[in-house]
Amino acid sequence: MKHAEEKKSARLLAAKRRDSFPEQQRLAWSDTACQQAVDWMLQREGPMIGSIMIYIPFRSELDTTLLIEWCWRTGIKVIVPRCVKESRAMELYLLQAWDELVPGAYGIKEPDPVTVKRWDLAEQLPDIVFVPGLAFDASGGRLGYGGGYYDRFHDLLKETAAEQGQRFPLWIGLGYEAQWIDHVPMDEHDAAVDAVITEQGVTRGRAAWI
Ligand SMILES: Nc1nc2c(c(=O)[nH]1)N(C=O)[C@@H](CNc1ccc(C(=O)N[C@@H](CCC(=O)O)C(=O)O)cc1)CN2
């Protein structure tokens, strides 16, 4: 990987910066950003959204609670991943209530694999995937924790979309304004986001059509 060292130091810096904001500030930004995502989903043209895939926040990540609860109230299906550490893959589950989450890999809350309904990608792809990040840049660059989980999942989605003749989901980053950086070092396997939503609104990456 060409940018391994550069990414490592960028990760440390970005994590430190994101952690430095007081929790109350982060929660306020999070709720506003979630509301921006709701407004965008309501205003965008095309068929109504049927399902989203979204992360459950850990550490100082943007808190997605408001967006998830809005989807539940609106009848939009909420799909949440679970990490399989051995293969660095993600399994998907249909989340319907908070008590379906249990402590999982890396201390992230994940759907209880024993009781929660599995989501079969081959049957239906989510319409939107909201991805977490340590930092984003204006051309869709995204810096993650380095597990490659979302990049690998992006490949799987691509294959599945091609096999099933389904539309590829919108790939949207969620973060605070404070998470913009000038340039995210991107390797060939890195998936760029179509847009980033923050408390200030939607910023399109290379996909001006969103
Ligand atoms: N909420 C949430 N869920 C998510 C992600 C995420 O970023 N946020 N992921 C997005 O990919 C995956 C989890 N990826 C992770 C990868 C590494 C570490 C981690 O703790 N890394 C160590 C350093 C690793 C090492 O090199 O030893 C660390 O940061 O201290 C955590 C999560 C899947 N689920």
Ligand SMILES: Nc1ncnc2c1ncn2[C@@H]1O[C@H](COP(=O)(O)OP(=O)(O)OP(=O)(O)O)[C@@H](O)[C@H]1O
């Ligand atoms: N599509 C892929 N197939 C196989 N390995 C991959 C793929 N994408 C990434 N990897 C591997 O995963 C590791 C982490 O990649 P990278 O540093 O880009 O992670 P990241 O995008 O920051 O993390 P994440 O997506 O988990 O937030 C690298 O070793 C990389 O080679």
